[in-house]
Amino acid sequence: SAVISQKPSRDICQRGTSLTIQCQVDSQVTMMFWYRQQPGQSLTLIATANQGSEATYESGFVIDKFPISRPNLTFSTLTVSNMSPEDSSIYLCSVTQGAFEAFFGQGTRLTVV
Amino acid sequence: AQTVTQSQPEMSVQEAETVTLSCTYDTSESDYYLFWYKQPPSRQMILVIRQEAYKQQNATENRFSVNFQKAAKSFSLKISDSQLGDAAMYFCAYEGNNQGGKLIFGQGTELSVKP
Numbered sequence: 001s002a003v004i005s006q007k008p009s010r011d012i013c014q015r016g017t018s019l020t021i022q023c024q025v026d027s028q029v030t031m032m033f034w035y036r037q038q039p040g041q042s043l044t045l046i047a048t049a050n051q052g053s054e055a056t057y058e059s060g061f062v063i064d065k066f067p068i069s070r071p072n073l074t075f076s077t078l079t080v081s082n083m084s085p086e087d088s089s090i091y092l093c094s095v096t097q098g099a100f101e102a103f104f105g106q107g108t109r110l111t112v113v
Numbered sequence: 114a115q116t117v118t119q120s121q122p123e124m125s126v127q128e129a130e131t132v133t134l135s136c137t138y139d140t141s142e143s144d145y146y147l148f149w150y151k152q153p154p155s156r157q158m159i160l161v162i163r164q165e166a167y168k169q170q171n172a173t174e175n176r177f178s179v180n181f182q183k184a185a186k187s188f189s190l191k192i193s194d195s196q197l198g199d200a201a202m203y204f205c206a207y208e209g210n211n212q213g214g215k216l217i218f219g220q221g222t223e224l225s226v227k228p
Contacts, residue, residue: 033214033216041221043218092158102148
């Protein structure tokens, strides 16, 4: 199983600023996924991050707002840019190994004030 | 597009009793995977059970089992001998055969366990 370390675990940010979330995996993986979980809601996929190529964004999410880096096979970052209170959510990274089992980081709880 | 629906926002069960959480999905694919994830207050997503669509036999993991009805596109989770530690948010999730790990989640069911 993959072990995922996600930082920070929580943060409170001022509107208009940006926050970068880091996701470190203890093994090499091809694809990493970033999800958003708004308060009391389900998980929604933001984008898929492949090493060596641009991230692929889901409908409703754009690169200018959520730029993603994937410099190697064990690490990725998600930046939430020009934040507003509507961006207050839990952000989770995920990887898949083996028989289609997804592993998740512990999530980053972001509050924008 | 695929969708996953959980029609029970909240469920409650007495400790040691059995509870069933419902999930339906919509897809035009024939090969796919279905999952139940548990999310306790710690926020950590924990895989509870997995079902491959090509398998007719229902998956079982200790106290957890599923009732997979492919024709009806139904995937319910049964928790037997419920324990206090089972209290959490439960999410049903779908993954297409060539999606490489992209999951589509249902809305979630908040399960409470009464002592």
